[in-house]
Amino acid sequence: MLNRVILIGRLTKDPELRYTPAGVAVTQFSLAVDRNFKDQNGEREADFINIVTWRQLAETCANYLRKGRLTAVEGRIQTRNYDNAEGKRVYVTEVVADNVRFLESNNSGNREGGSNNGGGFTREEGSGGNFSRGTASRGNQDPFSDDGKPIDISDDDLPF
Amino acid sequence: MLNRVILIGRLTKDPELRYTPAGVAVTQFSLAVDRNFKDQNGEREADFINIVTWRQLAETCANYLRKGRLTAVEGRIQTRNYDNAEGKRVYVTEVVADNVRFLESNNSGNREGGSNNGGGFTREEGSGGNFSRGTASRGNQDPFSDDGKPIDISDDDLPF
Amino acid sequence: MLNRVILIGRLTKDPELRYTPAGVAVTQFSLAVDRNFKDQNGEREADFINIVTWRQLAETCANYLRKGRLTAVEGRIQTRNYDNAEGKRVYVTEVVADNVRFLESNNSGNREGGSNNGGGFTREEGSGGNFSRGTASRGNQDPFSDDGKPIDISDDDLPF
């Protein structure tokens, strides 16, 4: 049907890049999104929302996002469940992102070092996908290039 | 910061209306949102997303939504956690709705009986809120009347 | 950067399907979206929003949407301008849709005749696109299949 989410918040940690057995890149991170209102103690709370990205977008996120960075995420809510070690069913709700925007430059001398002059963005690529797999280095002069959409990866591929 | 969700799906059950100790109405339901793609078996899966509504919107949802109804929901993602009976921390992710749209009329002879000629909607009221509490009956001839962020300014007022 | 629109409203007329000189399908229609508030006379006004769809999505819209149908549209706002016959510059703002959802079935005995059991949808396909061109007949048993995104068509292609 229709399922659309747009968030702006800050990463609670550096993103984690993994690969499925089939070599597909997956990056996860959590976004702290401050609420627009204060609680009864006058404190502004936040929602901590788990984000998942796939393939090229996963690699770009792993390369350019860092803890604390202000970031915009567009995607859809996904629910899934699995049985944990104790045999109990665990329900997971997360946002599968297909568009991520870096709202702050990487000016600190971290490994990427790049200065992104005013907001990089990246979208999940089309399904025709000759995307690089099995490696986090894109060797692309402009990490914020563009593209389309889709998802042809089964949940069975998930490494988590 | 910014946190916006828009969903269209069908209720998996009738909604559940409760009241807080302070008498505030809360309605919960789950929306099945079909995915736009098929899994590896060619099956179209769905995401099951928990929705929470408060106050007058909660009462309207309890009165007019039913299992299976096609429904649009607008709101924000909320995360919270609590310790369950076994002392384990449970993490919850849900959508707090502030706008719900009934996309199908209640034509079947159920208790509401109302025919909503082409799509009712309802919005959460402002915070000033002298909302009715402690009762599910609104006694309003048109449940799909107004709401929310009105703008009581005529176009004639425009300085441009 | 980021540019996302989601609308639910009713078509003010039947959609219009055209083709660019290069044979690319384009469908336009206008959506009447009722406002959530009433004006100073107690009347509920509407916004009339122009929608454009391309390629396969254009053909599906032309085939299945009709005047008055309740429809959900997801896309982005586009602005463009051109000089009209009198040499005056005209500014256009419209929504380029990449996801359209038919919220009402085609139950009346119109040419499509199809009953869409509870909400069809369709998304713009990926760029790999071997989409049919030059014809409005899709000959597809399921018009509500899925797909990805992109747009590799220049504005010069526009037939309007």
Added chain:
Amino acid sequence: MLNRVILIGRLTKDPELRYTPAGVAVTQFSLAVDRNFKDQNGEREADFINIVTWRQLAETCANYLRKGRLTAVEGRIQTRNYDNAEGKRVYVTEVVADNVRFLESNNSGNREGGSNNGGGFTREEGSGGNFSRGTASRGNQDPFSDDGKPIDISDDDLPF
């Protein structure tokens, strides 16, 4: 029905604050939103989208937004029309914002001078609105305080 827009872009000029005859503040500005794809010449174009804000939000925008600032806007598409000096009907499509987020601090020594440590935001207040009118000075130590749709209910109130 449903009408939601979310944009991230840069102001093309300083915002313009005006007042209606009744003394209601209105601020207008235009947002340049870069497209996610390049045109046939390999150039990245932008959409130039007109934004309108009302009342307190208008005054905050006038005080804190400046040309070139990266800004997030949430609102709805509005269409209206009027007859111009030559008696020709002019059609206008614009976004009425109810939530604006300043994604860059005002670090340059401009009149506001404020450093907004990581993103200010502001929401349109509820309709109950005893908003200040007829003046642009808010006299508020923190212009990025809260507002909008608060929920004054503690988690302890939850019946589940």
Added chain:
DNA sequence: TTTT
């Protein structure tokens, strides 16, 4: 009438 367009921003970095």
Added chain:
DNA sequence: TTTT
């Protein structure tokens, strides 16, 4: 140029 506007829908139910």
